[in-house]
Amino acid sequence: MTLEIVNVTKTFPGFTLGPINLRLSDDMILVLIGPTGSGKSTILNLIIGLIKPDTGSIYLDGVDITKVPIESRKIGYSFQNPTLFPHMSVFENIVFGLKKGDKRLKEPQIKRLTESFGISHLLNRKINGLSGGEMQKISLARMLVTEPKIMLMDEPLAHLDNITKNKLRINLRQILKKEGVLGIYVTHFEDDVYALADSVSILTNGQIKKTDTLRTMLSTSSSSNRSLSFLSSSLSPSISEFFQGDYNYLEGKVTESKDGVSAFKLGVHRFEILGDYQIDSKVGVLIKPEDIILSLDLVKTSARNIIRIMVMNIGNAYSKPGILDIHLVIDDIHLMSRITRESKNHLGIKEKEYVYAIFKATAPHVVREGKYDAVDV
């Protein structure tokens, strides 16, 4: 499966998108991130055919689909709003996209998807009274049951509460991978990138500034911090305003899991997190810079994660006077700690010196679970 967008442009009064060039293949998930009004949804609308490009073409497996009607494109689309048909039951919604004869044939697939999303018990319910999370799961299942070649997702989880959003996001990535669907996920939340992306495109003012795999982006983002916030500042001042470096992302292999606490390894370093995870599986976690405290000495503390790490760089936190971002690095691990200038002066933290970075097992927030891949190390 290959999707190619070649020199696509679209002009609206006061806004021009493109020229956009993108090439996606197989079952990768591309997260298209950018500020509101940068043209993210327009790109999805062009791919699905809701709007026509002024110039350029869109190819699916080498076939030009630019003028193909929406209903013949075999592309799934999940809106920010679940848009379930209010006059149908949950089951009728899910099978709506199937042809009459297919409903029986696809029973196993319907069962598998509804179980994966945890909505099997809702099938006979009416749409009225369902929660936002349930509706979004049904909406995604309804699309996936038609076996689309590509799944376009326009911030489908934006309106959900954080707990539901996180669970569904992990679930969604696993299901997309299981179904082998190429996905494009549009968002303006940085954490969605870490949770879902194989590749990332950063979009601003109608232009794609950079597209690469998440791994490459993070490893080349800078010597001092592996987060998109740092990368973005080199792309455009307007993006650095958008990514304010709210997260550290770490990814490793689960080595222990007991009594609601698991440990994962990243190189020779071991980190503890809350929750039971399958041994040898992969977890990706986000840690807020504010949750990482620094110490000059190895102190006895209840915090379960302590790592000796070098201060790479000290800089001002974006638009936060009096707050400093301390960029830390050891081996392949890059962290950012956010502390006050007073703390930094009090401790006498200097660049190129070593400190202890400390955070509790409750600080990391798991956003990605999956099969461990040796390349990930």
Place this chain on the structure above:
Amino acid sequence: MISDVSFMNNIDYSMINFKLIIWILSGLALLYIIYPLFSISTFVEPSTLLTSLTRPEVIDTFVLSLITASISTMLIGLFGVPLAYCLSRYKFQGSFLIQIVVIIPLVLPPLASGALLLGVFNPNSELGKTFPEIEFTQSVIGIIIAQTYVASPFMILASMVAFDMVDKSYENIARVLGKKNWHVFIRISLPLAKKGILIGFMMTWIRAIGELGATLMLAYNPHTISIQIYEDNAIGGLSQAIPSIILSIFLSVILILAYSLIVKKLEGSSIHQSMFSFGVSGGNK
């Protein structure tokens, strides 16, 4: 305007009994509607009422009105609902003008509508000469032509508003799910606009039943109930028209009851909300 506002602001509202004023005004409005209904008793002898009601010409006109109004409503539905869909969904140069044109029969005095129709359908018109075997005037066909013309705006406007209120995302999603336009129209657009369209049917039928002006011009004969009332009153005075009037009142009550039952079944909203909001049964707008 500014002085109006300051005048309103200077009124001491505490001195005015709000409830009393509202009740008085409401009572007068209600009296205005109810009093003529009860005034019938002053024009009719109870002993002769039953005989008058069962007069063959009264029954015949009543039945003819029911049948012609039903046929007219179906015809308007068949052509008017697709037109309403077009006006709601396809915006093109001149679509605004078409929206104005479809309202004309509603605004035009019915007699004027009848005169225009007579110009088109009289036996000496192009249409009349082309189809000499068809009696377009002074016939049941003539009644239907008059009714469809004057009642069509109700169907078209109600349906158009109903389609407007169906969130286009539902149709887009249905198409993304692989459904072609016909399927989307029948499975999504129509069911979601159902309530507004049914209200359109009801109002169209009510208008067709009560039609007089255009029918007078185009098909005085055979008599519909409206023409019967008009003629009875002209020949024998109000007391002769009373049986047809009573049947009309009876029909109105039945219609209102039927209408409220349909509305209740559809969504449980009140009759007033449904009649004037043309709400659809869809959820997210």
